[in-house]
Amino acid sequence: MAGGEGGGETAPGNPGLPGDKGPGHDYSCCMGSGCTKSFCYDLLVRKNEDGTQEFASLASTTVQAIAEPNDWMPYASVYPQQALTLRLLNSHANLEPFLRDCVKGRSPEGPLGEPGDPGSGAAAQPKGKAGVLSQFTRPPEEFSIEAEATYLSYVLTYAEDLFLSGEAAEAARMLNWISRLTKRTAHIAALVPSTASETVKSATLTRAQVLLRRMACGLDYFGNARNHVPVAAPKVYSDAINTILPIGQSVEAAYFALFDANTAVLERRTLVVSAVTSAKSYVDNELEQEKLRLADEAKVASDAINLLLLEIEETRSTVVNAAEKFKSAVEQGRDCKFEEIVSVVGQIVAVANGAWPAVLSLAEQLSQVGEDLEERDFEFNDVVEHVEVIGKDYQKIDDAYKKIKDLIADPSRPDLAKIAQSKEEFDKMIEPYARLVEAEDYKKAMYHYFDITQARNNKALELAAIKLRVMESMSKAEHLRFQRNALEVSFAQGIDPSLTLMLSFMQRAYYDIRRALARIVYEENRSIEFWSLSQFDTDMHGLTVDQIRYQHGKSSEHALSAVNAIESAHSSGRFIEWQMLSISELVSESAFNEFKSTGTLFFSIRPDNFRAISAFPNMRLTSARVLLNGVITGDDGLNWTLVHTGLSTFYPRVGTGKIYSHNPIPFSGRYRISTGKDETKTDLTSSGAHLAPSPYTTWLLTVFDVNNVSLDRSKITDIRIGMLGSYS
Numbered sequence: 001m002a003g004g005e006g007g008g009e010t011a012p013g014n015p016g017l018p019g020d021k022g023p024g025h026d027y028s029c030c031m032g033s034g035c036t037k038s039f040c041y042d043l044l045v046r047k048n049e050d051g052t053q054e055f056a057s058l059a060s061t062t063v064q065a066i067a068e069p070n071d072w073m074p075y076a077s078v079y080p081q082q083a084l085t086l087r088l089l090n091s092h093a094n095l096e097p098f099l100r101d102c103v104k105g106r107s108p109e110g111p112l113g114e115p116g117d118p119g120s121g122a123a124a125q126p127k128g129k130a131g132v133l134s135q136f137t138r139p140p141e142e143f144s145i146e147a148e149a150t151y152l153s154y155v156l157t158y159a160e161d162l163f164l165s166g167e168a169a170e171a172a173r174m175l176n177w178i179s180r181l182t183k184r185t186a187h188i189a190a191l192v193p194s195t196a197s198e199t200v201k202s203a204t205l206t207r208a209q210v211l212l213r214r215m216a217c218g219l220d221y222f223g224n225a226r227n228h229v230p231v232a233a234p235k236v237y238s239d240a241i242n243t244i245l246p247i248g249q250s251v252e253a254a255y256f257a258l259f260d261a262n263t264a265v266l267e268r269r270t271l272v273v274s275a276v277t278s279a280k281s282y283v284d285n286e287l288e289q290e291k292l293r294l295a296d297e298a299k300v301a302s303d304a305i306n307l308l309l310l311e312i313e314e315t316r317s318t319v320v321n322a323a324e325k326f327k328s329a330v331e332q333g334r335d336c337k338f339e340e341i342v343s344v345v346g347q348i349v350a351v352a353n354g355a356w357p358a359v360l361s362l363a364e365q366l367s368q369v370g371e372d373l374e375e376r377d378f379e380f381n382d383v384v385e386h387v388e389v390i391g392k393d394y395q396k397i398d399d400a401y402k403k404i405k406d407l408i409a410d411p412s413r414p415d416l417a418k419i420a421q422s423k424e425e426f427d428k429m430i431e432p433y434a435r436l437v438e439a440e441d442y443k444k445a446m447y448h449y450f451d452i453t454q455a456r457n458n459k460a461l462e463l464a465a466i467k468l469r470v471m472e473s474m475s476k477a478e479h480l481r482f483q484r485n486a487l488e489v490s491f492a493q494g495i496d497p498s499l500t501l502m503l504s505f506m507q508r509a510y511y512d513i514r515r516a517l518a519r520i521v522y523e524e525n526r527s528i529e530f531w532s533l534s535q536f537d538t539d540m541h542g543l544t545v546d547q548i549r550y551q552h553g554k555s556s557e558h559a560l561s562a563v564n565a566i567e568s569a570h571s572s573g574r575f576i577e578w579q580m581l582s583i584s585e586l587v588s589e590s591a592f593n594e595f596k597s598t599g600t601l602f603f604s605i606r607p608d609n610f611r612a613i614s615a616f617p618n619m620r621l622t623s624a625r626v627l628l629n630g631v632i633t634g635d636d637g638l639n640w641t642l643v644h645t646g647l648s649t650f651y652p653r654v655g656t657g658k659i660y661s662h663n664p665i666p667f668s669g670r671y672r673i674s675t676g677k678d679e680t681k682t683d684l685t686s687s688g689a690h691l692a693p694s695p696y697t698t699w700l701l702t703v704f705d706v707n708n709v710s711l712d713r714s715k716i717t718d719i720r721i722g723m724l725g726s727y728s
Contacts, residue, residue: 634710
């Protein structure tokens with residue numbers, strides 16, 4: 001490497017550049033070892049008369065710059081004169097110091113190790129984190145478009161670590177930069193044809209846009225709605241970890257050894273072959289299973305959304321057609337039309353107060369990016385693409401609705417945009433309507449409308465998250481399969497496995513497997529929050545596979561403890577005997593008559609309409625029952641299904657309730673009409689205590705002809721729902 005003003009040794013065969021200090025200068029001066037960075041900038045980039053930028057010859061390839069320097073580097077605003085494009089990477093024999101220079105003198109934690117000395121050019125050393133890229137020299141034949149694709153994948157890795165560790169503002173800027181640069185450099189591939197490079201670029205762009213979409217929707221790094229808890233039994237998480245852990249350990253061992261300077265070429269080849277085999281298992285098994293599971297989840301969420309939409313339209317019609325004096329009273333209290341208020345409420349997603357700061361922060365950060373996202377051959381017509389964040393100020397609510405009004409004008413895309421508001425502020429906003437004396441006749445419909453729009457809007461966000469994960473899973477599987485095949489061809493040709501493609505493959509394979517393991521533990525921790533109703537924060541970024549396994553061990557202990565606490569409530573005096581509620585008092589007459597005709601009824605339970613259980617804090621259901629007065633069947637038995645739509649609100653004795661979105665939970669049963677005795681019913685006992693939801697949600701009751709003998713619903717006079725559970 002060059003040193004000082006006099007230059008020095010160069011990478012073998014590296015072509016000289018016009019006006020440099022000597023033939024073959026390797027430009028390590030950019031790494032702070034002698035001369036100024038601006039020297040390289042002035043030498044390699046020149047401005048044409050038309051204002052465009054042009055590179056000097058590098059690796060016998062002339063590349064026209066595609067944008068201003070600020071589009072070339074994530075930190076061009078910090079180092080405007082040193083903002084060389086990715087093409088400059090091709091002249092560097094050492095990747096790690098150059099990458100460190102690109103990121104403000106600090107390399108990404110995780111796959112690229114701890115920060116080293118930005119001026120020394122010394123590679124960082126492993127410190128119990130996720131590894132390091134040691135110094136390696138690439139021969140001149142590798143100075144191709146491959147280097148750009150590899151560099152992009154490293155920047156993406158860094159951006160993901162930023163997002164995962166909570167630095168979403170910086171992550172959003174870098175992801176947006178990747179997205180723009182990848183799209184604008186597509187034509188460069190024609191200069192140096194490289195299918196492998198284009199595959200890497202395509203996967204990088206897809207991943208960057210998936211993450212940007214998640215930010216736009218207020219989702220977390222793993223693609224979950226902020227209120228969402230992927231509730232499953234503790235054993236499910238342990239089984240998933242134990243399945244993927246051996247693959248992760250194999251890839252990690254190969255990854256560390258591959259970048260060890262003492263590892264011989266033949267050993268590297270063996271290591272990469274081992275990683276390829278592990279990746280094949282991961283792609284063919286785990287990713288395919290994930291895709292199938294997500295498809296099932298998407299169908300469940302989509303079905304729930306469609307059912308809720310029908311009920312929303314029915315309820316909205318009832319509310320909007322309210323008495324004139326009620327409409328007048330509302331409009332006097334709020335300086336806008338009643339119909340507009342109802343429309344605004346229909347687009348609001350009330351976010352749990354604990355998650356609210358994260359959603360607000362993401363929205364503010366992403367608004368600074370403002371980059372349109374491509375659909376990447378994926379259908380997004382029925383998912384949320386934009387979330388406008390508001391507070392308690394009604395003028396802000398009105399402004400937010402005006403912003404999204406055009407986006408939701410198309411009736412075929414009702415969920416294209418939503419308004420996010422904290423649960424506490426949402427409750428304050430709707431409180432005046434319930435207090436109006438004129439609202440008494442329509443109070444049921446108004447409350448039902450508030451509840452059911454919340455259920456549907458949360459499900460709409462979940463569906464957006466699921467579809468983004470499907471898109472990412474498909475892209476990841478395709479990318480890994482292609483890289484695996486390319487590596488196998490390289491081995492057959494006897495190529496040294498230190499080439500860019502192999503290095504990129506190992507780095508990404510290791511990062512993906514760590515992320516898969518981290519996600520399982522992350523979701524396990526979210527479930528612990530649902531069971532314990534307390535915050536359970538864990539920093540999951542930059543951990544090795546063994547550290548993730550250790551973290552899972554601790555999480556498993558907390559999970560079992562939380563579930564056992566729910567189960568033990570039955571024997572510790574916190575058990576609630578059967579409490580019955582008349583549903584016919586909660587719904588409108590038209591909705592009740594519709595149930596007698598179709599067998600389908602939506603209703604919402606809140607503390608104020610089920611006072612028999614409202615005194616019990618943080619109540620959880622373990623069983624439910626249904627009784628229909630006046631129903632007739634041919635065999636004196638009635639089969640029913642009661643579905644918890646998946647939005648649980650737990651109310652403590654004092655303070656604001658905690659709201660969680662989760663998968664719908666079905667209860668079903670059969671009882672003898674003549675005696676009212678249950679023959680069968682769902683019991684969430686010790687085998688399923690992890691599902692114990694709150695009773696306060698929107699419910700769907702179905703009593704269908706196909707499940708009953710000679711069913712006659714026309715003479716039903718009342719519907720009674722029973723709840724059994726515990727509290728904390």
